[in-house]
Amino acid sequence: MRAKRWTTALACAVAILSATLSPAAGSPAAAHGRGPLGAIAPVMDCAAVTGLDLTGVTDAPVTITSAVVSTAGAPAPYCAVQGTIAPANTFVMRLPVQGWTQRYLQTGCGGLCGSSNINYTQADGCAPITDGTIASATTDMGHQGRPDGSWAAGNPQALIDFAYRGVHVTAQVAKAVIQRFYGRSPAYSYFDGCSDGGREALMEAQRYPGDFDGIAAGAPANDLVVQNTFHHAWNVLANRDAAGNPILLAGKLPLIHSAVMAACDGIDGLVDGQLDDPRDCRFDPGRLACRPAQDPATCLSTAEAGVVRRLHDGATTADGVRLEQEIAHEWGSELDWTLFVPAAPGQTTFSENIALSFLRYLAYRNVADPAYQLSDLQFTVESFRRTVRTSDYLAATDPDLSRFARRGGKLVLWHGWSDQHITPQSTLEYYDAMRRTMGGRTVDGFARLYLFPGMAHCAGGLGPDRFDVMSPLMAWVERDTAPSRLVVSRVENGAVTRTRPVFPYPAVARYDGTGSIDDAANFVSYTPRRPSTVGYDWLGHNLYTHGYQATCRVVNGRLVCD
Template identity: 70%
Template structure:
């Protein structure tokens, strides 16, 4: 979660956050931010009366409102949707501008907390005039995955139901509370929240008018098995000891910068597009007499290359999208590279949480170890086939697009958890499926140089991604750039524009390179040759996802698994 920033800083950032393209106006009066000028409405119901609302039939299960209390200018509502989805709503009591914003969860969720990833400076968020809600997605606590054992309904709620039924209930409560339905509804989330965002666009395309999906874990099955598992096992020797330790990461990172930092025309410690970097870790292998602290062993250099490239089988076939960790992100690799022997790295916890409790939804295996995971094509299809209901990889968003929905995808190039290549691959699959012109009319992708997972990192990482979505929906202003800031101790030290992909920012040669005003958009004539050829590339399809039902302690999904079984035979 991003650290809250001061009101003064909010004012500074809000003034420079969004640049709009020449998209056609929707013909509605708009503010300078591109938002519709909507009158603020007062509640027609007392906050204390919300628990008494009859919400029968609003969704597919009973709804219970446990409490509603005025806190800090909002009616804070807590309740649940059967069987176990906790929901939290925040309803302004001093003026509601007819917008609803639902926020996503992270990790494996388990808590209901309203937060606005990369949206604190959005004007209507900052002034507290939006109604908001979130959910814990059907289970409480236990982010280790054990909540899923013998609980198929919790698995369904986490996969796709919890967010949808929360939207239904929240809109019903809002309508009763203000006597007016939301004029516009939005969803914002990062990481698993980004997966939730795409799951909504794919499975429930009419829930939201606009969606901001950050660093989406849409390929959750592969990410939490082969991706994070590879982060660990490829760094172990035959005795089970780690080969590369974190004390070598600054050395590697500096070598990458020395080789590639100036490729974008500015030496600023950030790679504008890491795909342009052709760094070879073998250049750091120790020569005779060289101090070990200043170089890498052959084994260490091999680990660096394998961590960058990603999981493969013994024949070199890719078990994830190529480039698992971009050059320039090395300082973030402490997620999976330990500081000392004997440590358990975060990637191991992520992988085991999934492999033990979600790999096979009907058979938990708490004793499962990473050594049990086979990096083979046969194992790949067995794992992804069993939990396809968790993935949000359908590239056909035609229903969302036809309904006027707008989507902003965003990802940090230095993301240590989820490769930005997975978002690029999804965006490419959308264009292949729906056509480039159609996709350009309702979806934009922003890639933030130097930014880590959902924030942080060496590059500018504080920005407002929600206002561009709202302005696109409400006044037809297509977002062409988002200005990101580096904030240190409450002070903005650098601003930099990030243009809608495939455009990149280039220094115009005048003034400070820390000032966004001194950069212009350039679309490279020759794009890097992205290679999305991997074992699971067929998963980006309109037939992979399944719908599931809980029967006692068993999860039964439809359609039958024939889709993947067919391809398993072909691919294996």
């Protein structure tokens, strides 16, 4: 296994080295007259960065507050830059002080953000990152701290910055600083983010297609509004009895998961503890119903079984109209339902916190209501339409990426099948909407989707969850070599225990019948003959259309959106 891991790392290095030495004809480098990418040294001292005049770089004043040489959190020394973009976007940068390979990588920020920390997502073994030769930056997206969402109250500009402006102006400023520091602009610019960082990635491709050459969008919270209102609120309310107490407690989750795997693990032809495509699983929680005199610890009450079904199926109106995609939580992800299933009565879960934060301060334009409770949210058609209409500037669901594709941009979408936060159905719907809007051949020319069996939100879960998405993206941008399989590893106690390939959707990995099932070399690509019958028949389906997004401005202290 160690030899195979070394081979994967070597492949990464070879791919990046070849891209560095010779841009292919037709690639962005060739199109813009870029030559081979050699290592570049700075043309100014790190401390002098604080004196840069960045007037006119973006739409607001920029101040560099500090610039010092550091080695914190990196394999090589870099110039650590911190600054602000008015009114309140804090950004940080890492500029290699030797051997810069002319690449810029901006990283996303998760949750409701509020902090600026560079975080490389799923770039395990990618040479320019692991050797510290890439310039990078990130932003807090226009506000600091206060994860409860109260930062948005009476602060419409912070909402605009969080929605889309903060990431864009950071890209403008970071590239200007790079140009001054090294005497040349980046040859290639990339964005890498997961969760809300994935939403930020898609927002960039949709609104600002010239900012980045390559974008990796992981588990994107693209439908942020529905996600943080009806989805997370349903996670909590669907598990409450008439008195407001939880019906299902986390102690029952292992029981449920074991039953799911017993019913569905072999559907893909291999009993291996993960579901290659959980949409194929038709598990009925009713099979766990308690029999007379059965120990209740070994079964589900009728009420508990109903909760399990509601959590899997997702939010609906009282008469059954779906308010989110057909599957809210895929079968096989049950052990991570602790995100919203409490261990004991009285425990507040993540789903409750994030839903209240959003509903109180972000969901309704120019309205802040700190006293709002989840029980105030109405699961009706009218309530749904009002909610998504007033916060449409926050969502990144426009599937028309024609401008991004025309300028040679490349997009890699990815999602864990066992994501407990964000349903992979949202990413699937977005990808299918792209193909419907732009045509399959066009999408195949610039985008790929990868779905990782058993992987939870951005990482974790029971399946392999470590991989390198950035090397294939860089090779695609710089050498026009489209990505094929990604090798993903599971690491336990510091040792690799399983590797598997993941192929571009709709292909899946199939065991070839020889050798260890924990070795990626023993799997081949297989495209199912029949597509899944799970569709997108829900009230928000039309949100995944071109023209849905709004653009906002501040007028007399209020948010006004067109």
